[in-house]
Amino acid sequence: MRIDPALRALRSDPTPQRIAQQRVQSAKQDWRTDPLVASVADDLAKFGGGADLGDCLELAALFSDDGTGADYVSLLIDYFLPALANEPLGQMPFRHDYRDGQSTLILAKEGVAMLSLHLSTEQKAKVGERTGSVRFSGGERHEVIIAGSAKVCLVERKARDLTPASLTEREFHIGTGDVLSLDGDLQATIVGEIDGRLMRLRLTRTSTDPAPSQQYLRNSGELIHQAAGKQSESRQELMMALLGRMKRADAGPVMADMAREGSAHLRWQGLRESLALDTARGFSVLCQIAAKPGDPLAGPAEALRTKLLDTYPALALANREAESWPV
16 A cells, blocks of 8 residues: 555654644634634624624624625635645644535534535436435524535425424525525525535524424425434433343333433433333333323324234233333
């Protein structure tokens, strides 16, 4: 295997790599002190703290018609391109991600607000091709197209709790300078055919108490996937799933308790894991939830209880145990 001499030198002595990274970090500090960047950072802190975007003038200007979004991105290039030209093995000092032709660079984050740069590579729509589902992730989102153009489909739903969802769609073309502002709870975009590259500067703000994201089939509005909106709940879901796969019987009472308290989404996951790990206990909790008219899970719990009894009549015996477990 051929190893470039420059990489070989770095492997033998880490000092040049540290020096290279220090120079790139220095470029970041210089970029942050630019008046426009500093003003936007101040406004992002206010926006992340709950202020209206209209009260954050410099930040709002990035996402207005004929605004400063392109200037903001140009400053990023002006400061970092020379640094990377001198230190080509330096790493951009931002969180970044690349997958399936989508690149993301997180420029700044304050509280629940985040400013990021997104680049989508060229893709051509195939004849008859149509993305089969759409995801609504909640929160507030603003975008300005920095370069490139694409076809976009805007999908809207009437309400979060309507099942199946009532979806409407509208297709249009976006190009350099265009601005999109979305209510992520009711609106979502699907990028179709891209001409060349599509670069977008994006501002997002999530709720301090985010609801689960939901994914629907576009042709029927059927809910096919739901994921926790809170990172803490996602961690709890993963822990429950791991304990379930490990068949840890001692975790059964804990999962049953989690099915009784907390958000509806996390409770439902706890109920599913409890049923899989300790069917008798889980079914007892399911019966208790189904018997509470004011519980938001009462309807789904009753439907699941009926389905399980139809499929596994022997579970009827577990109904007698429902009162033996503490509520």
